Amino acid sequence: MTLSYYCKSCAVKNFFKTKATNRFELQQELGADEINRRCDYCGNIEKRHINRLTAQPNKTLMILSVVLAILLTTTIFMFGFIAALTFTFPIWLFFDAQKRASLFNKTMIRRR
Numbered sequence: 001m002t003l004s005y006y007c008k009s010c011a012v013k014n015f016f017k018t019k020a021t022n023r024f025e026l027q028q029e030l031g032a033d034e035i036n037r038r039c040d041y042c043g044n045i046e047k048r049h050i051n052r053l054t055a056q057p058n059k060t061l062m063i064l065s066v067v068l069a070i071l072l073t074t075t076i077f078m079f080g081f082i083a084a085l086t087f088t089f090p091i092w093l094f095f096d097a098q099k100r101a102s103l104f105n106k107t108m109i110r111r112r
Helices: 023-030 059-075 081-106
Strands: 002-006 013-017 034-038 045-049 054-056
Antiparallel strands (some): 002 013
16 A cells, blocks of 8 residues: 655655555554655655555556456457456456555544
């Protein structure tokens, strides 16, 4: 999952990846309530609370699944129904990634 935040000084959106599925796991992974990240554009180091991060689904995984589905659909097209199932796989991945990002954004941790 890709997490994003806006830099306070230059207002550019910055991204970083994590394997945490919710804010509680991210807090355990980081060991603190805040992250220290350097802005990719201006280089300013700033602290951000975990609640200020927003999640977005991983787009490379979705693009890869669409390409794989197109390849499988063209090779298995002669079997009919199986080809329809291989094409629905990227749609299922898209909605699952959207749901996981939405669940991450809905949960908040208590500030200390």
